[in-house]
Amino acid sequence: MSISMALFSPLTHPPSLSRSIPPQPHPILKPHLSLGPLKASVFLLSTARASGDNGAGTSASGATALESDVDQKISKPPKPVVQKDESSAGANGSLGATEAGEVEVVSKFEDTRWIGGTWDLKKFEKDGKPDWDAVIDAEARRRKWLQDNPESSSNDDPIIFDTSIIPWWAWIKRFHLPEAELLNGRAAMIGFFMTYLVDSLTGVGLVDQMNNFFCKTLLFISVVGVLLIRKNEDLENLKKLLEETTFYDKQWQATWQDEAPGSSKN
Amino acid sequence: MATVPHPLHTTTFKLPLPIRTEISHPQTLRFKASLSTNAPLPGRKLRAAVIGAGPAGSSAAEALASGGVETFLFERSPPTVAKPCGGAIPLCMLHEFDIPSHLIDRQVTQMRIISPSNLAVDFGKTLRPNEFIAMLRREVLDSFLRSRAESLGANLVSGLVTDIEVPNTSSTAPYVVHYTANNSRHALSVDVVIGADGANSRVAKSIKAGDYACAIAFQERIKLPDEKMAYYKNMAEMYVGNDVSPDFYAWVFPKCDHVAVGTGTVRAKQYIKAYQRGIRERVKPKIAGGKVIKVEAHPIPEHPRPIRVRGRVALVGDAAGYVTKCSGEGIYFAAKSGRMCGEGIVKASEGGDRMIEEEDLKREYLKAWDAKYISTFRFMDLLQRVFYGSNAAREALVELCGDEYVQRMTFESYLYKRLAEGDGWEDVKMVCNTIGSLARCNIVGSQRPL
Numbered sequence: 001m002s003i004s005m006a007l008f009s010p011l012t013h014p015p016s017l018s019r020s021i022p023p024q025p026h027p028i029l030k031p032h033l034s035l036g037p038l039k040a041s042v043f044l045l046s047t048a049r050a051s052g053d054n055g056a057g058t059s060a061s062g063a064t065a066l067e068s069d070v071d072q073k074i075s076k077p078p079k080p081v082v083q084k085d086e087s088s089a090g091a092n093g094s095l096g097a098t099e100a101g102e103v104e105v106v107s108k109f110e111d112t113r114w115i116g117g118t119w120d121l122k123k124f125e126k127d128g129k130p131d132w133d134a135v136i137d138a139e140a141r142r143r144k145w146l147q148d149n150p151e152s153s154s155n156d157d158p159i160i161f162d163t164s165i166i167p168w169w170a171w172i173k174r175f176h177l178p179e180a181e182l183l184n185g186r187a188a189m190i191g192f193f194m195t196y197l198v199d200s201l202t203g204v205g206l207v208d209q210m211n212n213f214f215c216k217t218l219l220f221i222s223v224v225g226v227l228l229i230r231k232n233e234d235l236e237n238l239k240k241l242l243e244e245t246t247f248y249d250k251q252w253q254a255t256w257q258d259e260a261p262g263s264s265k266n
Numbered sequence: 267m268a269t270v271p272h273p274l275h276t277t278t279f280k281l282p283l284p285i286r287t288e289i290s291h292p293q294t295l296r297f298k299a300s301l302s303t304n305a306p307l308p309g310r311k312l313r314a315a316v317i318g319a320g321p322a323g324s325s326a327a328e329a330l331a332s333g334g335v336e337t338f339l340f341e342r343s344p345p346t347v348a349k350p351c352g353g354a355i356p357l358c359m360l361h362e363f364d365i366p367s368h369l370i371d372r373q374v375t376q377m378r379i380i381s382p383s384n385l386a387v388d389f390g391k392t393l394r395p396n397e398f399i400a401m402l403r404r405e406v407l408d409s410f411l412r413s414r415a416e417s418l419g420a421n422l423v424s425g426l427v428t429d430i431e432v433p434n435t436s437s438t439a440p441y442v443v444h445y446t447a448n449n450s451r452h453a454l455s456v457d458v459v460i461g462a463d464g465a466n467s468r469v470a471k472s473i474k475a476g477d478y479a480c481a482i483a484f485q486e487r488i489k490l491p492d493e494k495m496a497y498y499k500n501m502a503e504m505y506v507g508n509d510v511s512p513d514f515y516a517w518v519f520p521k522c523d524h525v526a527v528g529t530g531t532v533r534a535k536q537y538i539k540a541y542q543r544g545i546r547e548r549v550k551p552k553i554a555g556g557k558v559i560k561v562e563a564h565p566i567p568e569h570p571r572p573i574r575v576r577g578r579v580a581l582v583g584d585a586a587g588y589v590t591k592c593s594g595e596g597i598y599f600a601a602k603s604g605r606m607c608g609e610g611i612v613k614a615s616e617g618g619d620r621m622i623e624e625e626d627l628k629r630e631y632l633k634a635w636d637a638k639y640i641s642t643f644r645f646m647d648l649l650q651r652v653f654y655g656s657n658a659a660r661e662a663l664v665e666l667c668g669d670e671y672v673q674r675m676t677f678e679s680y681l682y683k684r685l686a687e688g689d690g691w692e693d694v695k696m697v698c699n700t701i702g703s704l705a706r707c708n709i710v711g712s713q714r715p716l
Contacts, residue, residue: 140711150548152548153386155497162668163661255572
């Protein structure tokens with residue numbers, strides 16, 4: 001089948017797919033072979049960065065054409081491309097070929113401390129104990145790298161690392177405690193000034209304020225506010241969240257809404 | 267199930283009602299305390315047209331025909347056309363719909379879910395020896411259900427339905443189904459129409475049921491060399507990650523003698539090909555040497571249509587939008603909704619003897635359906651929103667799936683469509699683990715690398 005991979009020089013470091021913007025295919029290298037043109041006029045044999053829209057009539061699958069040509073010299077019907085590993089769904093907009101052949105995945109994550117699909121904790125040791133902060137940082141870097149350079153999953157070297165390997169107190173110490181300190185500080189400041197304000201306006205002291213239901217409600221609201229609204233964007237996020245949570249339900253109930261205004265029969 | 271006589275108001279009708287056990291599975295009868303005010307049909311049976319003979323249509327036709335309603339089942343494609351579909355059905359469907367085991371191509375007992383960082387977790391440790399996910403070819407399943415409906419009395423019409431004429435006065439004016447068969451146009455008058463014609467439903471258009479958001483599922487069928495195929499003998503894989511789909515998952519499902527590699531998305535449909543490339547990349551070593559034999563795509567509804575019943579027209583299956591989020595499962599719900607709708611009509615019309623009205627459809631079918639399944643659908647929507655939102659959340663999902671309790675609960679609810687009896691303490695642990703995993707993975711995902 002497509003063992004013609006050997007014909008192509010290995011891919012250079014492919015930029016591959018980024019997150020939300022139109023992902024770019026792996027660049028097709030200029031093949032330095034002289035093969036009979038299959039549909040040479042149609043295929044662009046450059047490092048084509050055909051954008052993800054299949055509206056682009058240019059097929060960057062020069063490799064596709066060449067590969068299929070190499071493999072199936074026997075038959076040259078106009079549609080052998082479909083028969084190959086490279087998918088070319090539809091006549092236009094065929095994809096940049098990802099040769100499903102024996103090409104090594106060049107863009108593998110490499111790190112001296114990443115061994116056998118997991119982080120070697122011994123390499124992170126500081127004073128005889130693993131430095132969990134460094135492990136977290138290393139993993140964060142690895143995942144970020146993988147976002148931009150997705151790797152093939154292979155059965156031969158499985159990934160074993162998952163975040164539960166890092167002990168719970170390491171997380172708390174590094175992430176929860178500073179945030180907790182911040183929030184508690186905010187709550188304390190708000191509490192102090194509100195107490196002072198209420199006292200100066202109404203003459204009710206701290207202890208008496210705590211006994212009052214209205215004050216307790218205000219206290220509750222401020223605590224919840226401090227917890228939920230930490231950044232400016234949080235207000236918008238909360239509103240969106242509320243809307244999203246009920247949206248699906250609204251779609252299901254839509255069929256019953258018709259009944260309400262005058263129970264229309266058709 | 268004992269017969270429950272409906273308290274008929276008119277004393278002229280003293281006939282005992284037909285025993286319901288002719289329908290081949292247990293059915294919960296609801297004691298209708300209200301009177302049947304529907305007009306009896308003079309000397310004929312209720313006529314129903316079912317448009318579309320997929321799982322939904324065939325089940326509806328089967329329920330109608332075996333209940334005594336004169337049924338016409340319309341189908342435009344010949345029975346051998348393969349539908350682009352995962353083809354996985356849960357065990358409960360095999361039991362409830364009496365699907366013979368020789369139709370099953372493969373019994374998937376292992377499901378592997380792979381995170382964006384390629385952490386792979388095997389689902390399936392908790393499956394009992396007789397439990398599996400059945401993989402079938404849609405054309406095989408559809409033909410079987412269709413011929414069963416036909417043998418029970420449904421009239422199969424091979425033709426393309428072009429229009430449904432909806433009468434503008436309610437009451438008893440019939441619906442006219444215009445269709446083309448054998449290169450000639452025909453028309454058929456019926457009392458009830460069930461639209462089971464899929465995501466681009468013509469019936470839904472005729473009754474102005476409104477639109478729904480669709481996901482697109484795109485897959486390539488790839489024939490693998492034998493040694494690679496052996497890996498997929500009982501294994502199906504699910505891949506998650508922004509490189510393969512921004513809001514859904516990509517899959518490798520084994521079929522009869524090849525694998526289907528595909529992906530889907532709702533909001534990034536124009537980039538579906540790039541996502542397909544992404545999944546091919548991710549699976550590269552496992553499908554190396556494979557040959558693409560077919561490429562197909564299909565819309566998958568994301569939520570129900572605004573109107574599912576209007577007049578004496580009901581929508582079932584994909585036409586109604588009964589596809590769960592998160593997993594995209596639709597075959598079982600299509601068949602079940604078809605059956606529930608058919609049975610509802612049979613019940614409301616008392617075996618085809620009475621005319622039915624919109625309220626009957628709403629009460630017997632829609633209400634029953636919503637009551638039974640809305641929490642399932644809502645839960646799957648919640649799962650999708652929480653776990654498919656970002657790469658960090660997907661990592662957390664895969665981490666959580668390693669837990670045996672989670673696996674057991676997931677499979678129980680998928681295979682039997684019922685809320686598995688959980689262990690209270692384990693539930694609490696699961697919730698804590700969920701929060702913990704999400705927190706950890708979000709932290710790792712958002713760290714600025716130094």
